[in-house]
Amino acid sequence: MTKQQRRATLMDVANAAGVSRALVSIVMRGAPGAAEGTREKVLEAARELGYRADTRARLLRSSRTKLLGLVFSSSQPFHTEIVDAAYAEAAARGYEIALSAVAAGRPEERAIESLLDVGAEALILISSTLSNEELARHARQVPVVSLLRDEVGEEVDSVSSDDHAGIRIAVEHLTNLGHRRIVHVDGGSAVSADHRREAFRAEMLRHGLEPVVVPGGPDEEAGIRAGRNFQAFAPTAVIGFNDRCALGVMEGLRASGLKVPADVSVLGYDDSQFARLSYVQLSSISQDAPLLAAAAVDRAVDRVEGTRPPASVVRMPHLVVRETTAKAATVQTDTASVG
Amino acid sequence: MTKQQRRATLMDVANAAGVSRALVSIVMRGAPGAAEGTREKVLEAARELGYRADTRARLLRSSRTKLLGLVFSSSQPFHTEIVDAAYAEAAARGYEIALSAVAAGRPEERAIESLLDVGAEALILISSTLSNEELARHARQVPVVSLLRDEVGEEVDSVSSDDHAGIRIAVEHLTNLGHRRIVHVDGGSAVSADHRREAFRAEMLRHGLEPVVVPGGPDEEAGIRAGRNFQAFAPTAVIGFNDRCALGVMEGLRASGLKVPADVSVLGYDDSQFARLSYVQLSSISQDAPLLAAAAVDRAVDRVEGTRPPASVVRMPHLVVRETTAKAATVQTDTASVG
DNA sequence: GCTGGTTTCTAGATCGTTCTAGTGAGAATA
DNA sequence: TATTCTCACTAGAACGATCTAGAAACCAGC
Structure with missing residues (x-):
């Protein structure tokens, strides 16, 4: 021993x-x-x-831990990109990050409790699924910053990306390339799914196009399943809920013998590491995870240090064009022409 | 405010x-x-x-936090599967997990320090890159369990998977299917890469086959790059260093117009979520991450509670056959028809 | 009633820090 | 010389828990 x-x-x-x-x-x-x-x-x-x-003793006495609690989901690779950026920004401002994952059999509340136990002075929650009431309850104990989800009430900070703008950019990119039959594979019950779906409907109508939404989800399987449902509509372009979903869509198209982007353009959302893989080269809407993470950490620190009241920060997403989106095939069969 | x-x-x-x-x-x-x-x-x-x-106060007085520190790499999705399982096992034994990620600009030592600061009673390090001396130094302060890396010295526990056995199973699976020209895309400088490479050499020779090893790495890009280098050898089967590497290999084969598994069989390692994706269905060597994680947590708890001295646990990996491995093409000549 | 043994509960020390409220020495000012 | 002002330093009380030792209450047996 x-x-x-x-x-x-x-x-x-x-x-x-x-x-x-x-x-x-x-x-x-x-x-x-x-x-x-x-x-x-x-x-x-x-x-x-x-x-x-001994940090414990130091903190016990000074009631300062310089520790920011970050809750993420272990099954979302996109979240880990945020984790990376958060570490960097926190270090720059003299804070440490305490991580806690939401996993199978480990609900968000448990993840939060464990962070408060180790003395986190503020909480940053990525795509939280708690109700506004629950968020407010925690906010009474410690500053709470909601990342990638807005409309969280008065007492809670939020840092998010403008989903409507993201979808607008996506639709515009595709219509500019001459696409008319565009499908959106939605995110099902995922956090921003409603926003994106509604934005898609609105933007398509604004362009005088039929908004076709197919039920999907946040991963490849959902994209593949969705592919089977939109074949009948024969879209020339698909906007996935996120990159993984778009990857599934591409896989489904490939299985049906369709070429991307020659036959169908596919656009992802998040601009995650998957989109950047050399054999994928997925065009995507970037929310700029590192910037969002940095903004969230900044707000958390400001709140801890009492320099600012809670507020909402909304950042603009932008388009990253790679190789899965291209001009629509010139032969547009039975669709109405541009007005 | x-x-x-x-x-x-x-x-x-x-x-x-x-x-x-x-x-x-x-x-x-x-x-x-x-x-x-x-x-x-x-x-x-x-x-x-x-x-x-308050965990800090409790620790200060009793030196018990019931907190196990877990260091993982945010860029390895395989690690997050371990995280999930570790949470479950720790909870079952009445402990909490404190996470700390190794990320860009955040070396393993920093990750460890932050865990000790929040009062972790033991450290579990996944695929640690520290030297045995550094590990021993930490082990003098707190029990250390090395996960997925063995040969870490007397004072450090290790829980790992038998890489040699895994490769033996892989080679046997492929030779049983009639494959003779088998390539191993190695893991470059990744932790278990040396073990697997040497095991591959030994096992191939044991079967009287030429062991062809191509430099690779732990991700898709490495697999794709490697693909360009083994074309000349025209293998009928490829063993990737891990699943992501194997995915890259498959992508490269697909780009050259080769079909998997009709023309070439591909075998991964880890049996990660990627292998299980419905459109991938990669045959793979499973290390059974959840079991490894549980074993690591168990050892950590046993050490903390003083019930056992440090030891090494080696678990047997097993084969998961899916759809990327099949019988070798019947025409086995020394002239391959690849351009 | 007295003694002894449980069981239940409490006072006060303690962990390793930081913080508050000093003390003491020397220099500067009156 | 007496007073004030720094500056360098220190004693002792926090912080919020646990732990040790012992008190109080209750019950049994003689």
Whole structure:
């Protein structure tokens, strides 16, 4: 059995350096109030003993943990891209990130509780599925920032991407390429699915086109299933709920012998790592995850430090054109021509 | 500005229930020494006030947090499957998981420090890239379990899958199907890459076959790149370093007009969610992530509770046959018809 | 009533920090 | 010389839990 050696404490350093604990504390924090000579003597002793401040004790006393809680879903690769960016921004502002995943058998509430237990000073929730009431309840204890979901009430911050604008850009991109028969495979019960679906309907009507929506979901399987349902409509372009869904759609088309983009254009949403894969090269609507993550961390820090009241930030998505969208085939069979 | 209400403490509950702090502590821990009646009165008061024990304070005094630190890589979807399983097993044993990701600009050491700071009692490191010396250094402070990497020294636990056996199973599966020209796209500098490469060489020689290894890596891009390099050899079967690599290989074959599995069989490794996608149906060597995760959590808990000394656990992988491996084409000549 | 043994409960110390309210020494000012 | 002002430093009380030791209440046996 390996013996675990006790960690050096402030007291040990103080004894070694021949000063009081308080002074060591001052030196270790880099706070003013110590003479240059003693400062160095203390640092020397600390180095000697391999001293590292015990964060728990420090935080217990100062009630500052400099810890931001981030709840993500372990099954959404897109979320992990946000995690990466959040770490970077948090570090830049002198905070740490505490992660907690929503997984099978582990609801969002549990994930949140575990973050509060380790002392998170604020919560950032990605695509939260909690009700506004539940969010408000947590917001009474600690600042809450909702990421990728807006309309979360007065007390909760939100950082999201303009879904309507994203769909508008998508529809415009495709109509500019001459597409008229465009299908949207929706996200089913996923968080932004309603927004995108409604936006699609509105934008298609605005262009005088029939808005065909096929039930889908957030993953490849959903895209493939949806493919079987829109074959009859013979679209020349498909807008997927997200990239994974669009990948499924592409796979379905490929199975039916249709070429992308020669026969059908496919547009994804999220601009995730899947879209960027060299053999996929999926055109997609980018929400710019790193920027969203940074904005969320910024708001969380501002709230923790009391510099700002809760607010909603909405960022504009943008189009990334790759190789799955192209001009519509020139032979447009029975559709109405442009007005 | 929303006023943040102070979190309830033991003292608050004690006052509300009309008992001492110590008794509340006893009740909350479920320790013996409280009458049934008062126990319920205290629990009621705690529920009323929404009391949750402060992990930092608890740790400071008792050095027990019931928190296991788990380090994973945010860019490896396979890791997130492990995360899911770890949560479940930890919960079953009465522990919580604290997550910390290795990401761009966030080395493993930083991930570890942040876990120790929140009070993790043990560390589980997935595919750690630390040296054995560094691992040993941490192991002196806290039990360390290395997951998916073995040969980590005396003081460190390890839970891994038998890579040699996995490759043996893979090679046997393919030779049983009549394949003779088999290529292994290796994992480059990834953690288990060396083991699998050497195992492949040994197993192929054992079957009297030429072991052709092509440099690869852990993702789709690597698989595609590798594809360009083994065309000349015209293999009838390919073993990818992992599923993502195998996916890239398949994509490359498809681009060259070759059919899987009619022309070439492809076998993955990990049996990840990618392999299971309905349009992929990749045959793969399963390491059974959930079991590995559970074993790692078990070892960590056992170590924390002092019931066992460090040890190595090696689990047997097994074959999952799906649709990307099939009998070798009957015409096996030394001249392949590839351009 | 007294003693002894449970069971239930509590006071107070303690963990390793930070924070508050000082003390003491020396320099500057009156 | 006495007073004030810094500056460097320290003692001791927090923070919110657990733990130890012991008190109080109750019951049994003699």
